Amino acid sequence: MAKPRSTPLTTQLELPFAPIAANPVVSNAAVLQGRAVPYILHRSPGRRRISLSIDERGLRVGAPPRASLREIESVLHAHASWVLRKLAFWDDRRAPVRRWESGEMVSYLGLPLQLAVAPGARRVALTGTHLQICSPNVATDAVSALAIHWLRGQALAHFLERIEHFRGRFTLEAVTVKLSNARSRWGSCHVSGRISLNWRLIHMPPHLIDYVVVHELAHLREMNHSPRFWAVVGGVIADYAARRREIRREAHRYLAD
Numbered sequence: 001m002a003k004p005r006s007t008p009l010t011t012q013l014e015l016p017f018a019p020i021a022a023n024p025v026v027s028n029a030a031v032l033q034g035r036a037v038p039y040i041l042h043r044s045p046g047r048r049r050i051s052l053s054i055d056e057r058g059l060r061v062g063a064p065p066r067a068s069l070r071e072i073e074s075v076l077h078a079h080a081s082w083v084l085r086k087l088a089f090w091d092d093r094r095a096p097v098r099r100w101e102s103g104e105m106v107s108y109l110g111l112p113l114q115l116a117v118a119p120g121a122r123r124v125a126l127t128g129t130h131l132q133i134c135s136p137n138v139a140t141d142a143v144s145a146l147a148i149h150w151l152r153g154q155a156l157a158h159f160l161e162r163i164e165h166f167r168g169r170f171t172l173e174a175v176t177v178k179l180s181n182a183r184s185r186w187g188s189c190h191v192s193g194r195i196s197l198n199w200r201l202i203h204m205p206p207h208l209i210d211y212v213v214v215h216e217l218a219h220l221r222e223m224n225h226s227p228r229f230w231a232v233v234g235g236v237i238a239d240y241a242a243r244r245r246e247i248r249r250e251a252h253r254y255l256a257d
């Protein structure tokens, strides 16, 4: 299953799924308990066993270069119930596709906002529980571009405020922040003092955003996930473990855009 990845110079707060691998991939399908199940096959020289992993994108099989399809299928059949159960789990959790139409809900700092889209001069405004978007063109692409531009602006302002709030706890002189757009991670940082935060964090409740901000700031002190690193995080956010679990459990909700 997806394992946290980190390197000495940059480190990432992983989502519950791993970034797409650069290995050769082949699409296949197996029939498991009467159901056709497509899967992506990754063959890599370093691998000695056949492994299965399932996430929101479906089933992936890792195999040694010379494993036969017959061997692969026999592993799939041996784990058919597990595979089908996991696929059903992810089907239930897949982020909804947003069409950026009036009446749709968008999460903002953990609170539901209802979209109100109207033709007019370009404008985005938050009024109570409504996000009002006026656009000369109300097609999905035009409205989503406006809305995401606004969300990114709010995200940056919120992140800067939270970094300023926590910076003193880490005795950090200067921290620069950059918005990222990755779907596979919430944050990353670099020894130079730069941290990247995913703008989609703005969909999350503030206590989860704070966890990600503190996690990345803590990496500027400890570039690893050692007990020392977690002690630094825990010194600022005592219940960090619960917040970390909550992010991993709820991540799928915040990835729709």
Ligand SMILES: [Zn+2]
Pocket (backbone or CB within 6 Å): 011, 012, 013, 215, 219, 224, 225
């Ligand atoms: Zn980390």
